[in-house]
Amino acid sequence: MERTNTEFSLSEMDPTFMSVLAATACGGAALVLFMRYCNRQRMKVKIRKARSRRDASVQQAEQAVQQFSTTKPDAENARIVSLSLTELTKRLQEGSLSPEEALHAYMEKALEVNKRLNCATDILLESREQLSNIENCRDGLLYGVPISIKDNVGYKGHDSTCGVLCKVDEPAEEDCVVVTVLKRQGAIPFIKTNIPQGLLNYDCSNPLFGQSLNPHNLQKTPGGSSGGEGALIGGGGSILGIGTDIGGSIRIPSSFCGICGFKPTSNRISLRGLSSCCRGQKSVLSAVGPMARDVDSLALCMKALLCEDMFALDPTVPPMPFDDKAYLSTKRLRIGYCENDGYLMPSPSMSRAFRETRELLEKAGHTFVPFTPPRIAYAMHELIVKGLLADGAETLLSNLKGGPVDPCLMAQIIPYRLPHWLKKTLSVILRPILPRISASLSALCGVSSVPDLWRQHASVEDYTHEFISEWQRLKMDVLLCPMLGPAFNLNYCGKLTCTVHPPPSTVPVDLFLSV
C-alpha cells in the first residue's frame, strides 16, 4: 500500500532526535520526582517545626510548674482544680487564692491531661507574664481565671493553624477581640487546643499535631472541631474554654466529652481575629462560644464577653448585654421537643437521656409541645452542604494544598476532589438507590454562578423564617432535642449540622461509657 508523506514509523526516526526525546522525557520525569521530593521535605520540615514548637512550649511549662510546685504542696493543686468556676472566682476575688496559684494548678493539670489525650497545640507561656499586671483587672468578672482557647482563636505571636500546613508560621499580629475582652475581664488564656484539619469535621486530628482522644474512652474521638477543648475540659485540665461552631463544633465535642457548651447566635460574640479555612462563606454562619463543666460557667463567660469593651472593639456586634433577668427567671416554659428529626436517629442511650430530661422538666411544671423541623433533608443538602461548600470546596481544598490529608478527613475529601461532571453524573446514577448520597454529591458541586449563590442565600433566609414561624406558631420558649452521641470511634466523622440561628447549647444528662 502506498504511504502518504506524513506517515512514518518510529524505527525510521532520526536516532539523535529519538535520544533527545527520551532524554527530555526522563529529565521531565526526574524533575517532577525531584519537585515532589522537595515538596515532601518542605512539608516534613513544617510539620516538624509546628510540633517541636508545641513540644518546646510544653517543656517550658513543665519547668515552670515544677519550679512553682517547690513552693506549694501537691494536695493544694488538686483542691484548686476541683473547684467549680463559681467557687474559683469567689476565692480569687476574696483573695484566699492567688491568680498565680490558680494558673499553675491548671497548667500542671492541663499538662497531665495533654500527655494522655494529646489535646494541646501550644502552651501560652505569656500567661505567666500576664500575672504581673493582673491586679489592674481586679474588678473583672473572670479575675485570675485560667482559660483555654481553641487553636483558631487569635492570640498575639502564636499561630492559628486550623490544622493546615499553609497557616504554620503565620502568627497573629494582635490578640483577637474575644481574647482582648477576656483578658480585660481578668481571664488568663494559657493553652491553645487541638482541632481537625480544616475545621469542617467532627473528629479531632490533623497532620501537625495528631489525634486527640476522648477523656472517658481512649478508643473514641473527643469530637470536633473544638475537640481539643472538649478533651481538655472533660479531662479536668481547664475550667473554661472558647470554641467555635458552624455546624456542631461546640455542641458535638461537648456531648462526646460530657461537658456543657453554648453556641450563641452568630456575631453575638465577635469573630474578629479568628482563623478559618473557608472565610467569606456566608450561608451557614460561624459563632464563638464557651465550653465548661456547668451551665453557670457558660453564663458567666457570656456575661463577661457581652460588655462595652467588646461592643467598642467590634461595633458590628449588637450592643446587647447579658440578660440576667431571663437567665435567673423561674417562669414555667413552653418547650418544643423533637426526639427524632426524621433524618438522623438518636442512639438508644441518647433517647433515654432525652426522655429522662423531658420527664424531669415536666415534673418541674414546664409544658411540652411536639416540634418537627421543617424540610430537614432539603435543609441538610441544599442549605447546609451546598452553602458550606458553595465554591465546590475550592477554598477548603486550597488550604489543604502542600500537605497530607489527615485520615479523619479522607472520607470527606475524596468526593470533594471529584471533577464537577463526575459528581453530577454519580448524583444522577445514585438517585434511585442512595438518595442522600446523591443529594450530597449534587450539593457538593456548589453554586454555578453569582445569581445562583444569591438564590442559595435567599433560600437560607426563607428557611430561617419558615423555622421561626413554626416556633412562633407553637409559642415555644425553647427547643429540646437530643445531641449526637455517645462519642464515635476515631476517624468516623459525623455529619450533623444546623443552619438556623437560635442559639443552641449542649448539656450533659448522663455519662454513657461503652466497653
Ligand SMILES: CCCCCC/C=C\CCCCCCCC(=O)NCCO
Ligand atoms: C458523599 C459524601 C458527602 C459528604 C458531604 C459532607 C459535606 C459537608 C460536611 C460538613 C461538615 C460540617 C462540619 C462543621 C464543623 C463546624 O462546626 N466547624 C466550625 C468551625 O468553626
